[in-house]
Amino acid sequence: METGIARHGSPEALERRLHRGTNQSGMRDHNERLVLSLVRQHGSLAKSDIARMTGLSAQTVSVIMRELEEDKLLVRQAPLRGKIGQPSIPMALNPEGAFFIGLKIGRRSAELVLIDFLGNVRAMLQHSYRYPAPRxxxxxxxxxxxxxxxxxxxxQDKRIAGLGVAMPFELWNWADTAGAPRDVMEEWRHRDIRADIQAQCEFPVYLQNDATSACGAxxxxxxxxxxxxxxxxxxGAFAGGGIVLNGRLYSGPKGNAGALGSMPVPGPDGKPTQLIDVASIAMLEKALSAKGIDGSYLWTSPQEWGDIGAELDEWIASASRALAYAIVAASSVIDFEAAVIDGWMPLDVRRRLVEAIRQAISGIDAEGLKLPFVREGTVGIHARALGGASLPLSERFLVGRNTSGGA
Structure with a gap:
């Protein structure tokens, strides 16, 4: 834990710590982050609850929570009076304690989101395009x-604690699939987008694969x-994913673990292909385009696609079969409890897709495997942008959420 004036000093000292880089001294002390993680998980907790959960002494917990309250990261709730003894005072996260910015760079759109310490969205901006260009x-x-x-x-501005970028890795390899000029996509190979954004920000900037970030959200x-x-x-435009092990987001030493879009699955003709070539929404857009239908609304109106008809039915059928095989294959490696499905789609389409996946799995020979429960995600269409915002939150204020590196 930091000591001296910087630890117990003025609000300006806290602001300096919030804006400090990702070296160890710039993060919250481990025990402080443990307390913040527990309070986030449970909503509010009294000191006695935290002492019991962590094994820390009551005195240590009292000191930690007092300092977190002084730093305006925790706020007191109404006292809870029991039958005997002094009333306990639950502590909850202060929404104004810190702010985080998330950036999603997608194949068809970019999103910028500002969230508070509770994860509430305070502002969101969106920019649609035919393909992403660095400049x-x-x-x-x-x-x-x-x-x-x-x-x-x-x-509030002084309490922005970081920005996280969620984007596909090696974007330059998707020129043909994204329908983008090869020279424009090739620019991504030579640009360090994190460094470009960091040069304009006094707070730390983090980078992670977009689907992995959605998993983190x-x-x-x-x-x-x-x-x-x-x-x-x-x-999304392309299918991807992530893995959570023992309550932690696992992104691997190179940040590309859970690259589920590249998983081999049976294609429509029965021959092996990649999940990304079957289950991506870009495949639905391609089918619509073949019928002379403009599918741009798939990207601009993810809350409501309207009555698409047979093309949507066919896409759900093929995507669900591919996802079912991917889930079964993943389960042969790790004994997952659940398989979570989310995406850039209306809620009713997501529901139909999950139901179709469950049905498709029932027809796959999974002898010797314990298959996970397939369920819908709970974050929704903005999971990638919110996942970007979760990067500085997880890295600086939580424990056990992310095994990847920081900035």
């Missing part, structure tokens, strides 16, 4: 951050229940 993306981020910060009070903000091991699929 245009940086311009969108620069203008968006300026707009969002302009709507905060000076005190489900872990941090979603309703995962008691499941501590689950495989996660996010169906």
């Amino acid at each position: 245009e993306t940086v311009e969108f981020v620069t203008a968006g951050i300026r707009t969002m910060r302009g709507e905060l009070t000076p005190a 489900e872990l941090v903000f979603g309703q995962a229940g008691a499941a501590r091991d689950f495989v996660y699929f996010y169906i």
